[in-house]
Amino acid sequence: MKEHILIVDDDSDILELLEYNLSSAGYDVLGFLNTKYVRQVLSEESVDLIIMDRNLPEIDGGLYVEMLRNKNINIPVIFLSAKGSAEDIKDGFLKGADDYVTKPFNMDELLLRIKAVLKRYHSELSKNGSVMEYKDIKIDNNMRTVTIDGKNIEITKLEIAILKVMISNQGRVLDREFLLKHIWKDSENIRQKTVNVAMKRLKEKIDPLRQKEYIKTIRGVGYLMS
Amino acid sequence: MKEHILIVDDDSDILELLEYNLSSAGYDVLGFLNTKYVRQVLSEESVDLIIMDRNLPEIDGGLYVEMLRNKNINIPVIFLSAKGSAEDIKDGFLKGADDYVTKPFNMDELLLRIKAVLKRYHSELSKNGSVMEYKDIKIDNNMRTVTIDGKNIEITKLEIAILKVMISNQGRVLDREFLLKHIWKDSENIRQKTVNVAMKRLKEKIDPLRQKEYIKTIRGVGYLMS
DNA sequence: AATTCTAGGTTACATTATGATTACATAAAA
DNA sequence: TTTTATGTAATCATAATGTAACCTAGAATT
Structure with a gap:
């Protein structure tokens, strides 16, 4: 970086x-x-x-x-x-x-x-610096915080991982196999349904009122951040 | 000297x-x-x-x-x-x-x-003459004393070291690896769990009633002073 | 349009991972 | 020495995550 x-x-x-x-x-x-x-x-x-x-x-x-x-x-x-x-x-x-x-x-x-x-x-601190953004979502990798429209939200390790993958692949539909491989590394032992639940939980956190639609579900394929 | x-x-x-x-x-x-x-x-x-x-x-x-x-x-x-x-x-x-x-x-x-x-x-040892502050915590590096809301508290060498690192990195989540490297220098031979115990002890001293929440635990990552 | 089928959402619960707490051992200081 | 600080391991508590059962909405078929 x-x-x-x-x-x-x-x-x-x-x-x-x-x-x-x-x-x-x-x-x-x-x-x-x-x-x-x-x-x-x-x-x-x-x-x-x-x-x-x-x-x-x-x-x-x-x-x-x-x-x-x-x-x-x-x-x-x-x-x-x-x-x-x-x-x-x-x-x-x-x-x-x-x-x-x-x-x-x-x-x-x-x-x-x-x-x-x-x-x-600075050798240790700056190794993964940088700020990732998508619309009004901002991920600060240094501080490990996520803000939406300036407001800090509580978020777990897994949820941040998902968010990062979605943002860095915005515009592409990511299927469950891909997500398992990249976020849950041991895709073998984990059911695809798990992704659904994790996504629901993430959506709940970043958009509790269901107004923004940051992440869209593509039926039969996967999830998209456009 | x-x-x-x-x-x-x-x-x-x-x-x-x-x-x-x-x-x-x-x-x-x-x-x-x-x-x-x-x-x-x-x-x-x-x-x-x-x-x-x-x-x-x-x-x-x-x-x-x-x-x-x-x-x-x-x-x-x-x-x-x-x-x-x-x-x-x-x-x-x-x-x-x-x-x-x-x-x-x-x-x-x-x-x-x-x-x-x-x-x-020598930076870690003696920030010459300076006084570090965070909210109502005050560290006098000369006298090696810590006061909270004006009241002097008993504190150990290690605890001061942790406090200093937390304050000078406020707003950023510090993981255990980082803390070990910067506070316990020989990070190799020390378990990460040690950090948990040290943090608990520090929290106990600076906030015995658990009301201030100076140091927040970020599950899965580390500790934060915001 | 009604029916069926299916993917995904939702919920509740089980499991796991992680941190707090405690008690004790060892090291350092007085 | 005695006392204090710090590290470690065992246990407890709980948040995060995985799973399964069930529900719902939309597509496909009739």
């Missing part, structure tokens, strides 16, 4: 350069020219690393990160700054940086530092 | 410079011109950080560190090198470096990087 890097830099040239290079290096990049939507994005996406310019017009990048740390957001941060004085670097580390790179920087070195920071901090 | 830094550099001028500056900065410095006695010192002294020149006459510093890592010596290492090519830096990180500084270096910056690496290394 791709790791997500959020970048904030008010210089659009540098931002583009970073976006291009980090994307090429296989990261999922979210670039911003200011901090306006950062909090929101952090709460919605599972971000693995933040690269932040320290000299932003509205707010000092260092202060912003300090604020994030106070809110118990401990995603690793690499500061990017034209200022290279010892005092600045020191301040950066104190504010919670994990590394500090001065402009102009060498892209290869930055990539290596990114790799090192990610390895150090 | 002074932290111990071991330095290996065959250039005696640089070695002296480092010894002088790091000592002034309050570290206990052990300088060597070659790797001859390093193994022995490591086994006798509690070294917190190694600063190693990559271009040593007898052996490549990178290879030496690789060897240490293979022997399960995981003391953080900062490489010092005249070589600054991307390829070299990459190789350094691959061999197990925690940071990489190219010569000629700025002493102030080096000091900051040392501080950062040490802080990372």
Whole structure:
């Protein structure tokens, strides 16, 4: 799974350069020219690393990160700054940086530092990151939560597994044999009827009022998320 | 408590410079011109950080560190090198470096990087001076005390460790494998059931009346502090 | 349209898996 | 040593899941 890097830099040239290079290096990049939507994005996406310019017009990048740390957001941060004085670097580390790179920087070195920071901090958490969505259903694999229209719902392991398979095969009708094979691994010892019951239970949870019809039954074949 | 830094550099001028500056900065410095006695010192002294020149006459510093890592010596290492090519830096990180500084270096910056690496290394133990909070739970990392709603509670080392990990990962379900890896370091030799018992004991302490539900059990997955 | 047939829904119950609890053993600290 | 903390195993409690019996709706046949 791709790791997500959020970048904030008010210089659009540098931002583009970073976006291009980090994307090429296989990261999922979210670039911003200011901090306006950062909090929101952090709460919605599972971000693995933040690269932040320290000299932003509205707010000092260092202060912003300090604020994030106070809110118990401990995603690793690499500061990017034209200022290279010892005092600045020191301040950066104190504010919670994990590394500090001065402009102009060498892209290869930055990539290596990114790799090192990610390895150090995030190897376990980010292995299955990402958010899956279908209409107003959202599955956060990192937090292992499912929300529908923003509201959190209680859901079991099996139900999440079904939901994931349905979403990642949306548009295809999945027959019971397929579902047993992919969700219940030991399809041998389990009756096909079991799928019906499991589906009913899942439908009940994600759409108790029977209004959305997320999952449609295709008589004689199987189930479809269109 | 002074932290111990071991330095290996065959250039005696640089070695002296480092010894002088790091000592002034309050570290206990052990300088060597070659790797001859390093193994022995490591086994006798509690070294917190190694600063190693990559271009040593007898052996490549990178290879030496690789060897240490293979022997399960995981003391953080900062490489010092005249070589600054991307390829070299990459190789350094691959061999197990925690940071990489190219010569000629700025002493102030080096000091900051040392501080950062040490802080990372000791991060779990002492989040210097900081106070962690979650709802009405407050952990004072200096005093090693926990108060709930202002009232001091008796709590053990392990329980604090769990609480810290739960708080710094709030909003995310932590499975037993993760908890074992991060709290009990030698996850190999410990049963997953142990986590259940530890959690029960922690819950008992922080919420004896079962009213707050600070920590929620996610059946089939792990534990969540939301 | 009425009848039959069948797939799937629904419900109730059985089984299984997982976590909580307890008691005790062992390790660490005082 | 004594005391305290922590790990482990046995047992208990319950939520999650599987199964079977029955019900219903829609397609096929008449």
